[in-house]
Amino acid sequence: MAGEPQEVVPHRTLITVCAMMATLMQSLDSTIANVALPYMQGSLSASYDEITWVLTSYITAAAIMTAPVGWISARFGLKRLFLLSMVGFTISSMLCGAAQTLPEMIAFRLLQGVFGAALVPLSQSTMLNIYPAEKRGSAMAIWGMGVMVGPILGPTLGGYLTELYNWRWVFFVNLPFGILATAGMAMFLPKTDPEAGLKFDWFGFGVFAIGIAGLQLMLDRGETMDWFGSTEIIIEAVMACLGFYLFIVHMLTAEKPFITPRVFKDRNLTAGLLMMFAVGMVMLAVSALLAPWLQLLANYPVETAGLVLAPRGFGTMGAMMIAGWLSNKVDARLLMGLGIIILAWSLYLMTSWTPAVSETTMVINTTLQGAGLGFVFVPLQVVAFATLEPLLRTEGTALLSLLRNVGSAIGISITSALVTRNGQIEHAALTGYITPLNRAFQGSAASLMPTTSHAAQVLNGMLNDQSQIVAYNNDWKLMMLTSLPMLLLLLLMRGPKKGSGGSAAHAPVMD
Secondary structure, three states: OOOOOOOOOOOHHHHHHHHHHHHHHHHHOOOOOOOOHHHHHHHOOOOHHHHOHHHHHHHHHHHHHHOOHHHHHHHHOHHHHHHHHHHHHHHHHHHHHHOOOHHHHHHHHHHHHHHHOOHHHHHHHHHHHHOOHHHHHHHHHHHHHHHHHHHHHHHHHHHHHHHHOOOOHHHHOHHHHHHHHHHHHHHHOOOOOOOOOOOOOHHHHHHHHHHHHHHHHHHHHOOOOOHHHOHHHHHHHHHHHHHHHHHHHHHHHOOOOOOOHHHHHOHHHHHHHHHHHHHHHHHHHHHHHHHHHHHHHOOOOHHHHHHHHHHHHHHHHHHHHHHHHHOOOOOHHHHHHHHHHHHHHHHHHHOOOOOOOOHHHHHHHHHHHHHHHHHHHHHHHHHOOOOOOHHHHHHHHHHHHHHHHHHHHHHHHHHHHHHHHHHHHHHHHHHOOOOOOOHHHOHHHHHHOOOOHHHHHHHHHHHHHHHHHHHHHHHHHHHHHHHOOHHHHHOOOOOOOOOOOOHHHHOOOOO
């Protein structure tokens, strides 16, 4: 654990720029491929269910590998781990861009997630180490924008790169930023001494990783493999249950477990972890669904789809700046409550969307949605750590990142599976109305009856579109119902003490 930073740190501005590059690279890559998925689907010969693994494999690997970052940075030194992560992330990005098959892409995305897992917590740690306590609030506002805005602006950048070049450039774009950030950190980041005697709870980490991997595989493969009618899904479910069971038992009984049990005794942090899980689900799941909705149902060109999603990021940035300014003046729980209500309202409005919805309506809605996320994220960083004992802040920070990543991966998997499943159910239901006895098919509409192959194709296309619209609207409703329970979590939280300036929330240092 690093001590308080000196008042003057050489090259502080350059280190900040490099740390933000690392944060943006990692957070952008969680969503930058969203709008390119239809193009990747054709190039890699993948189904809609399978191509979402490009997103979830990255997020799952990052979730699993986030947990041991604190130990690895202390054992081998923050600077050494930072440089290794940057180099590995950049190389694996190039491999993703060069992938020729779906298995290759998934393997390289897993590798990218493994190296990228450390970038966000190490960037946060670096920012905290180089700024004194009175400036940490401003430093965390800058860092928080990278964490929240990166995933939201990712589809916009991905859309332009895909249109101007091709989908491979959503990965190749990391090369110049990776080189600059690595060179800057190598030259200017102060070196830290490793602690050779540290031991790590590898058993706890191992069973935890098995649990996460089993759960994610079950969610990703379930729809394709007929869920529990498949031996594979049953095995993956057993892996998940056994992994989590062993992890919990080990955590409660081991002398020095992977995660200290008393960290969950803090009411604010426990409620904050649950809220961060929900934020992760909504933030990336909605983004992952909107991109194909705009392209496949509303027939938006890829660059226009990315542009329509951009206001979500601007709404987040604006709300985060306002929330940061108000954090010392207004109860943070009130700001979070406002953000949750705005978020839920924007999702409620989406439940009635059809491809005919205007661009203006979409821009207003996505801006509101981004603002809601911004009003939740910044105060949450203050309240979650307001009552946590200082020795546990490092674990608390890692757990928040972990829950955000796990929530994102699970949210994408569940919503993608539900779009496919509900689309099939609605298609079958609508097919039942196709009969000569239905008055809708009498008169001028009689030509739509599937009496010829052409008429059958036209009618099937219409049924597919209508069933997909209903399926997506059901997902928006699910996201709305996911966000509303966050209001109840506010009742469990206690506000930060007066005059804390939110610094308590920003004290966790990873090295």
